[in-house]
Amino acid sequence: MSNLDSLSTVFEPELIQEMAASGSLQNFKEGELIMDYGKYIRTMPIVLKGTVKVYKLDDNGNEILLYYLSDNESCSMAYSCCLEARKSEVKAIAEDDVELLAIPHNKLDEWLCKFPSWKNYVMRSFNERFIELLKSIESIAFHKLDERLIAYLKEKQRLSGSSVIKASHSTIADELATSRVVISRLLKQLENEKKIILYRNEIKLMSGLG
Amino acid sequence: MSNLDSLSTVFEPELIQEMAASGSLQNFKEGELIMDYGKYIRTMPIVLKGTVKVYKLDDNGNEILLYYLSDNESCSMAYSCCLEARKSEVKAIAEDDVELLAIPHNKLDEWLCKFPSWKNYVMRSFNERFIELLKSIESIAFHKLDERLIAYLKEKQRLSGSSVIKASHSTIADELATSRVVISRLLKQLENEKKIILYRNEIKLMSGLG
DNA sequence: ATAGTTATGTTACATAAGTTACAGTGTAAG
DNA sequence: CTTACACTGTAACTTATGTAACATAACTAT
Numbered sequence A, B: 001m002s003n004l005d006s007l008s009t010v011f012e013p014e015l016i017q018e019m020a021a022s023g024s025l026q027n028f029k030e031g032e033l034i035m036d037y038g039k040y041i042r043t044m045p046i047v048l049k050g051t052v053k054v055y056k057l058d059d060n061g062n063e064i065l066l067y068y069l070s071d072n073e074s075c076s077m078a079y080s081c082c083l084e085a086r087k088s089e090v091k092a093i094a095e096d097d098v099e100l101l102a103i104p105h106n107k108l109d110e111w112l113c114k115f116p117s118w119k120n121y122v123m124r125s126f127n128e129r130f131i132e133l134l135k136s137i138e139s140i141a142f143h144k145l146d147e148r149l150i151a152y153l154k155e156k157q158r159l160s161g162s163s164v165i166k167a168s169h170s171t172i173a174d175e176l177a178t179s180r181v182v183i184s185r186l187l188k189q190l191e192n193e194k195k196i197i198l199y200r201n202e203i204k205l206m207s208g209l210g
Numbered sequence C: 001a002t003a004g005t006t007a008t009g010t011t012a013c014a015t016a017a018g019t020t021a022c023a024g025t026g027t028a029a030g
Numbered sequence D: 001c002t003t004a005c006a007c008t009g010t011a012a013c014t015t016a017t018g019t020a021a022c023a024t025a026a027c028t029a030t
Helices: A002-009 A013-022 A076-083 A105-114 A116-142 A145-160 A169-175 A180-192 B002-009 B013-022 B076-083 B105-114 B116-142 B145-160 B169-175 B180-192
Strands: A024-028 A033-035 A043-049 A052-057 A063-069 A090-094 A098-104 A164-166 A196-199 A202-205 B024-028 B033-035 B043-049 B052-057 B063-069 B090-094 B098-104 B164-166 B196-199 B202-205
Touching: A002 A013, A002 A043, A002 A098, A013 A098, A013 A105, A024 A043, A043 A076, A043 A105, A052 B116, A063 A090, A063 A116, A063 A169, A063 B116, A076 A105, A076 A116, A076 B116, A098 A105, A105 A116, A105 B105, A116 A145, A116 B052, A116 B063, A116 B076, A116 B116, A145 A164, A145 A169, A145 A180, A145 A202, A169 A180, A180 A196, B002 B013, B002 B043, B002 B098, B013 B098, B013 B105, B024 B043, B043 B076, B043 B105, B063 B090, B063 B116, B063 B169, B076 B105, B076 B116, B098 B105, B105 B116, B116 B145, B145 B164, B145 B169, B145 B180, B145 B202, B169 B180, B180 B196
Parallel strands: none
Antiparallel strands: A024 A098, A033 A090, A043 A098, A052 A063, A052 A090, A164 A202, A196 A202, B024 B098, B033 B090, B043 B098, B052 B063, B052 B090, B164 B202, B196 B202
């Protein structure tokens, strides 16, 4: 299964064989819902292509973006959830066209002892997610919205490889858990500082952004 | 080793035997530093007695309280850190007198395949820490300081079992990543609402807190 | 082209939170 | 006792962010 080629840098050939045999390839189009709050998780996804946005919802219906998953990354929360047949605390949406490999839960356990590379991968994933969550906390707790907005734009740039961000102000507002007016205000300010140029549904990042 | 009795509800006897053999019991007095930023982690701690506070530091020297660890709980970040000989991203301080069992890193791996109860414990720990971090994010992102302060006081009450919280305003301010004046203001407001009574270094929680 | 919808710009105002400054009060040490 | 220090109370002010209301521009479908 040629789509699994990119995994060969991470896992030994026998494991990739097993993955091809028991995992299932899934495709999602841009904007499609991959995982929703409260759903039971029965497989652990590994992102092969594209980018996945992971959100958290609170009791009052507010949503906030936690982190992105891209090539060869995986959501460890899915892992521990599906080992215990727990419901999802998060929502996942395809940022662009996404291909992922879904590993059935019974294999997760089995491979843990059988393949050291799998165990290492899982542990590294846990650690990466922890670090991402810590970064989220740091960002929300210690940085003001203008700094968070700049970080957000740069992250989008990094993931897409393009310095033109395609997003509306209200989408950005949702992902940063604030209101559209506030984002428009801050973006206009950044434009006045020549750090970005605003178009409809597009934001061009200039070198001055930092 | 009688101190390990409380673990018998979680682990099978043979594992507890191994724990007693290879783990080391450590004691910390109230306020003592258990783990600091940037230190290498070589053992995974399981809290047997007392409560541990876990903090995160950001680039600008700001600290924020992430969560508490109490009986039989463990910091999964330590786990994934020490599997990869990574430096600590967090700091841990003894909230009161603490006894913990430190498991050397080489055993972590070994037990994972050997003892199902250990694997389940580790996975459950990962999940609990994720949920705690998500709660932190929710709290910081969506709740105003007065609500967070109330939640903080109630958590202290739950952990200590007493409705009299021993803490100065500036300690609380540090743990919620704000300033002393702000906390004093909010506490005074809660006192006016008859929800608490303020003393020097002590706060008495009334039933009206909710 | 027209109407409806979505995106953006902008003003005015409300509120939460951060900041500075200072006074008073309890506690500990000498 | 008195000196020093940590803790608390409060006032005045600034700033960041949230909210409501409205205008205009751009895009979509008929």
